[in-house]
């Protein structure tokens with residue numbers, strides 16, 4: 142997980158179209174998210190998808206995997222908060238695995254928010270207000286500026302945190318699943334070690350050039366960790382700071 146700044150993009154126009162507003166009204170009237178394509182289509186219109194793809198660099202909001210197939214994920218599940226089904230700050234990009242694990246999980250310490258009349262005027266910006274009110278356990282990657290500093294990895298790519306809310310998010314989305322740990326290690330640390338080993342073999346009796354080669358490898362890995370289109374940025378940054386330099 143990394144912090145995502147949604148202010149970088151414009152809210153997709155379809156979320157404010159008359160047709161979306163009408164569907165929202167019907168949902169609010171029914172007091173539940175309604176079944177059928179005409180309701181599902183509204184939160185995944187082409188402009189919503191395109192904007193999320195750009196904002197998230199085609200990566201899952203939770204596991205940071207680069208994905209071809211992804212879902213428009215509702216941070217607050219639409220089954221529990223039907224009026225937020227088309228709210229821009231409630232729509233994230235997630236891989237089918239994380240989305241599947243998260244499902245309708247959304248534990249809160251305080252009582253869950255209910256729709257108030259005033260909320261309709263700020264329907265696209267309710268996450269912050271609701272987060273404060275509910276003290277929800279799940280982390281919203283667009284509202285946690287310091288998220289990366291609270292995540293820890295070991296040399297096997299296993300993720301953990303001292304922060305209770307991040308712990309809960311790791312647990313629910315299974316961000317410590319074997320496949321992810323292995324991929325993080327393989328694509329970052331194993332790859333780094335391979336380059337260093339090659340340099341060692343190439344400059345076995347030439348300490349000066351070996352050091353020079355490692356310096357160049359380090360530089361490349363630092364650059365890679367700052368390229369947001371790369372997967373596993375949180376791990377790359379952590380690895381550079383703690384295992385590489």
Ligand SMILES: [Zn+2]
Pocket residue numbers: 201202203204205206235236237238239240
């Ligand atoms: Zn994921």
